[in-house]
Every structure is written in C-alpha cells, then in structure tokens.
Amino acid sequence: MNKEVIIEKINDFLIDEFEVESDDISPEANLKETLELDSLDFVDLVVAVESNFGVKLVGEDFVNVKSLNDFYSLIESKLG
Template sequence: MERGEIISKIDDFLVDEFEVEQSEISTTANLKDTLDLDSLDYVDLVVAIESSFGIKLLGEDFVNIDTFEDFYSLIDTKLKQ
C-alpha cells in the first residue's frame, strides 16, 4: 500500500470515528490535541488501525508520536515489516 493510500485511509477513519474536520488534520498538527484523545480513545484507535491494516501496535509505539506525520510514519513502517 502506498503512503498516500495509507494517509487517506487513516484520515477517512479519523473524520468518521472521531468527528474531526478534515481541515483540522495536517501533518504538523498534534494528534492527541486535534482528536482530543483520552486513554479509551487510544484503545479504539489502536483496535481500528490494527483491524484495518492487519498490523499489531504496542504501547511503546506511541511514545514518540506527537503529530499526524509521526502517526502516518508509524503505520507505514509497521506495514513494511
């Protein structure tokens, strides 16, 4: 899957599930703040991404995730492993 497809699929999911405007999502925006994520939201996000992309995410994967770009890169890297 190409990076553009990954980003599009993630963004579509975030707009639908977290009721965020597409215009609020940018590569430099803070993921947690933009989506107003709490710990349960992170669980929902992880489960949805794992089922959508067929990958496994761990808690430590999110340690250095601040921006949407960081998140996209994480998913891209996991898909290539």
C-alpha cells in the same frame, strides 16, 4: 501500500470514527490534541488501525508519535 494510501485511509477513519473535522487534519497537527484523545480513545485508535491495516500497535509504539505525520510514518513502518 504507499504512504498516500495510508494517509487517506487514516484520515478517513479519523473523520468517520473520531469525528475529527477534515480542516483539522494536517501532517503537522498534534495527534493527541487534534483527536482530543483520552486513554479509551487510544484503545479505539489501536482497534481502528488493526481493522484497517491488520497491524497491532502497543503503547510503546506511541512514544515518539507527536504529530499526525509521525502517526502516518508509524503505520507505514509497521506495514513495511
């Protein structure tokens, strides 16, 4: 799966499941602030990634994830 497909799938579930406005989604956007994530939302995000991509994420995976682009790259590396 190439990065463009990964980005499209992630953006789709952010809009559908997290009710993020499409205008707020950009590679530079801060993941936590854009999604207004609390600890329960992170659980939902992990479940969404697992169901959409078949990969498991743990808390440590998010240590260096600040922007949506970091998140896209994390998923790409897990799939690679």
